[in-house]
Amino acid sequence: MRSLPIITPHYQQLEKQYEQWLKTLGYSKSTITNYPSCIRELFHYLEHLSAGRHGGGITTLQAITADHITAFFLHRKTRKNHRYGGGVSSSHINNGRLALHKFVRFLKVTGQHTIEIDLGPVSVKNNPRVILTKAEIRMLYEATYHHHRQGHGAMGQRDRAILAIFYGCGLRSNEGVQLDVSDILTDKHLVYVHKGKANKERYVPIATTNMQDIKEYLQYGRKWFLNDHSKSHTDHHALFLSTKRIRIRQGGLFCRVRRMAQEAGIGKPVGLHTFRHSIATHLLQNGMDIEQIARFLGHSTLESTQIYTHIVNELQQ
Template sequence: CNSVTSVTGKEQEGVKAKTSYTYKRYTESFREWLQLLNYSKSGIDRMPRQLAEFFSWLEKEARLPDGQGVKEISSITRTHTKLFYHHLKYHRKSQNSGEFLKSSTQNSYIHCLKLFAHYLEETGQGKLTIDLPYEPKEVTRREILTLKEIDSLYNATTDDEKGLRERAILSLYYGCGVRSNEGIQMNLEDVMTDKKMVYVRKGKQYKERYVPFVAHQQKDFLLYLKHCRPQLLRNPEEQAFLLGNQGKRIGYGLLLGTLKRLQERTADEKLQAKTIGLHTLRHSIATHLLQTGMKLDSISRFLGHSKLRSTQAYTHLAHEIE
């Protein structure tokens, strides 16, 4: 799911699909499968909607030789999927902007259909051939922070207990390069300060990995665990490593807000002008590791990429910021 560009909820509201019971059953079971494989919340929300739209289009617009709509998976042909692709490219408009769908949005639909076909095969529910081509990606620049800018974020942390959480967040998301949801789902037992390693048990598609960290990250984690987490904790049964202000597992909003506040506190105007998020920290550590000479396959394992080409995207970035 790495290659899919996120689609806004508003853009997806363009079609409120109504489908038959059979298609609804497939849509719901597909959603459950995505949850089981630990796809992101946005993906779990988005892809079933896209699939429901495809099913609705099949019933209303596609036709079998007898003139009836396509209401069974077994009746879907390559011609139907190609016609739907044509519909997305030349007819479907975003309700939000009134414009034709961007190529990234079209690609997310294609990815959804291919993933659904994989789901059918994996669960023994049939076969669906999706041989649609992806649209060329729009050129978008990934924001990468320099080592100096990373230092500026660390230096912007406060001297109180909350500052210890800020440093722990930076050390987890930059130092360990975890994805946003991987850090949120991390438990106390997953951060092994004695071994200088974190265990990512809920990576994409439930792929597990161990990620090493260095001494200063070890120090950040230990100080957070000793002086900050106990102050936040309300329920002694809570197992989450990072806690929010209410003593429960931290949420994405607080994580992003913390990063934005650190960015605003720095005296670096160039850094303040950048649009950054948690994934920026992940992109940055990958680029910095590449600059140190670490091999691509090692960085790929560090990041939890299933395909090496996902990691190769960082090679040109490493040269650009040298």
């Protein structure tokens, strides 16, 4: 919702200050982008309130009430998803709640007037994790060979490299998107993650078969994406390129992964993080120690990894 205009100077200033505060605290790039965007949507909504139950347009923090906030989230819950069509997902609603709670925290620590909210506790995760079986992973790999597309196999080579990074290495979506070619240490069979959660760096091992897929993409497929298919600027450093010769974004990868699942005949709602959940579950099923899995995934505590023991137990029932 970056394109939504806000006309109140103080609102404009608050959005910029909030974004800078998140940067200073070292939040991820997606959080730094999405949280201020949620607040911009709130400000835009408040400015355009019609006279009635909630009064006219609201242009000061002091005038914002808990009723305004409740009405905004009701509006957000029922509005159309402008990008993908249909309704707005529960995770999108929940991210807005998280953004607002964090914004109130920002107002408090910076000594500004706070706003009253009454949204109850925020649930960070409210959807069950989607786990692919090992057979479904094989179906995805097979589909990259069987579906002939433009680029003389370049698309299939990129698809297999995507699987190698997000399933084989278990990277988070933002970690994989931000990878450069130089982060693939082919001689050591490692991928260097230097922009992980909370800006933590780590090295992740790459299995031989996964490394072969990545090398094939680097040697052949990626060169096709570097060709002049458009007048866009070329990103020579990015590992994953779009057909516009620029670093592919998370949204683009998400759509590509969904398409891969459709081509493989998988009916589950597959996303980039599905691969991370799946590899963690499969490693645990194969008997890998939970502490090793935690290091592999880049978890700072074992609590984040313990969830996969519950998933495995549920799958065995």
